[in-house]
Amino acid sequence: MSVAAKQVVLPADWRDFFALTKPRVMTLVIFTGICGLLAAPGSINPILGFTAILCIAMGAGGSAALNQWWEADLDAGMKRTSKRPLPTGRLRREDARDFGIALSAASVGIMGVAINWLAAAILALAVIYYAVIYTIWLKPRTPQNIVIGGGAGAFPPMIGWVAVTGDVTAMPVLLFAIIFMWTPPHFWALALFVKTDYANVGIPMMPVVKGEKSTRQQILLYSILLLPIAVAPWWIGGTGAIYGIAAAALTLGFVVLAIPVATRTAVEGDAMKPEKRLFAFSILYLFALFGALVADRFLTPLMSA
Template sequence: MSDRPIIATNGVSAVPLQRDAAVLDFVALLKPRVMSLVVFTGFAGVLVAPGEIHPVIAAIAILCIAVATGASGAINMWYERDLDAKMERTRDRPLPANRMEPETALAFGSVLAGGSVMVMGLGVNWTAAALLALAIGFYVFVYTIWLKRRTPQNIVIGGAAGAFPPMIGWAAVTGDVSLGGIALFALIFMWTPPHFWALSLYKCEDYENASVPMLPVVSGILETKRQILLYTVLLLPVSLIPWWIGTATLVWGAISAVMGFLFIAMAVKVWFDETDRAPQQMFRFSLLYLTVLFAALIVDRLAVQMIAG
């Protein structure tokens, strides 16, 4: 199929699609790897929140969080298709690779976003639905459209969107926003910058090519390493708040502390390493860190319930 632009009847140039969008292209729009971690933290929020929830309602809440996350990813891919085309990491996504029309991705994401909020409201409660809508709006309008192309602090502020799911899961059970949910929000909020900055350290050239003002591009490698170290140190006390307020036990607090110190050790290693190896290790460890903390939270709560019951 030719890649030469054709002129449509309204005078707009259009490149023919490589092929029709496949089911896997729609799945790719949803950013499934991001979705899995987000859903896991949302699930932890549901389980850890005080109170009872019917298992079917809990499943619907988690499904809505998953769909909303995917929807946000699809809209993000629609908006950033020009950047994605310039970056090696993302140029094979459905839109820059011309396997799907942009309008299809936007419509797909928008319908999923609206639908997930409505189902959350009707099936669970409107507090959780409002938080879900806020998370979607924050990710799309604040992070993707407003901050990402304008400031190196894009990931610090915009990362709040990824911190909402456990709070949404919590609100699904309790019907309100309380300290436990906020503590879990704060944990992911403080984790997000070192997680993404570790990635941006070894993908710096990619971001530079796309003119995205990530911290290494704007302020340099050394400043980014300094900020990574700072945030991992700040993350440690924040990660202990769930234990401190009674949401989790001392055992969980100990696990959190150990993982926190390991995270700081990784940041120190990044500081001294001139190569991409330490940032890559730190990025992978950051995923492990969050998974272990939230898995331990789930096990902790189940253990408490078993002992109490």
């Protein structure tokens, strides 16, 4: 049954609109945005800082709603996403679209008026990148979708940084690059154990199009490439040793967990423990890495005083 045929079944409530914002994903978006804001040199009024993070959350939520509006039929065909509000008919597609547009537009407008227009422009780019470039153009057309599309989730720490400083320097670019390089091994680890879902709806994710062997090799390659990028903020003098040591240790752990994923040649049934372990660690990795960035920002001056 199509999504359109089921859209009058159930009444919506606020929880359905909240679900459109992908709250689990938004948790990481908000956290990295806060870390970018706190790690930036200088200071920002707490109320303005809260406003900046709220705008980041609204922009992320709005683009997620637009993503689900566009992919409602695809979500209906995937076990992992079939219980979302649009596939189950709890929301009309046009309501999701209007909600996404309104939330996104409000986030950019408030950011520009309350914070600065450079941060607002980057936020607008992030929304367009995810809702249009990734969702509409890249995802259904190329197995490199998540590689190029990784930029969509890499903007929050840059936006948080620019909200404080008002300019783009090497440090926020490196924070962007870390998440950009982290995204492929993080997402492909997930794609390996849900590839049937993507195959069923014709999405050309790497494991479906290029096969598991190529995907596993690229997971290890991107994990290795992540190491110098993650440590680069320390190398350029943008952070102290607290961050540098944490970044090196965490990323080496990432590589170690990627090795058994890359070297596996046969998988029996659904027992993909190395893949699931890497996926779980990849989430913890980003929280810990950006947490170390903030800890370094506040502890290093105290240690050198």
